[in-house]
Amino acid sequence: MKNTQVVIIAALLILVLGWGAWKLSSNNGQVQQRSDQTQPQTAGSQTVIAYTDQGYSPASVNIKKGDTVVWKNESSKDMWPASAMHPTHTVYPGSGITKCNTAEQPTIFDACASVSPGSSWSFKFLQTGSWKFHDHLLPTNFGTINVE
Numbered sequence: 001m002k003n004t005q006v007v008i009i010a011a012l013l014i015l016v017l018g019w020g021a022w023k024l025s026s027n028n029g030q031v032q033q034r035s036d037q038t039q040p041q042t043a044g045s046q047t048v049i050a051y052t053d054q055g056y057s058p059a060s061v062n063i064k065k066g067d068t069v070v071w072k073n074e075s076s077k078d079m080w081p082a083s084a085m086h087p088t089h090t091v092y093p094g095s096g097i098t099k100c101n102t103a104e105q106p107t108i109f110d111a112c113a114s115v116s117p118g119s120s121w122s123f124k125f126l127q128t129g130s131w132k133f134h135d136h137l138l139p140t141n142f143g144t145i146n147v148e
């Protein structure tokens, strides 16, 4: 009786493995396409900076032109990431707190609002350089984005 059970299990295994191999080979074309589609994303990857009660972590990151930085609020307070210098935020080209709530807001390095705990704000860097940022609500918390 035990031998029969072993034979049945072995047969099932062969069936499952065979089906898996067939599935893989028949999906080959699709898998190839998917990896091609993910290629352009590597040209604009994402870097996450966490905002904790101790400040930004990591405070300094190196990215490539076209990359996006995501500021994730993991602290207990609101945050407001923005370009140096406080309070005008005009160091990053084209930026400035006076452009908040205008049509230009999406293009400026300024969250332009409080970002609550658990929420995040992201910005895509199209200018190379070393760009300092701070928390507009607590300017002693700051960091640097190096864009190559």
Ligand SMILES: [Cu+2]
Pocket: 082, 085, 086, 087, 088, 089, 134, 135, 136, 137, 139
């Ligand atoms: Cu500020």
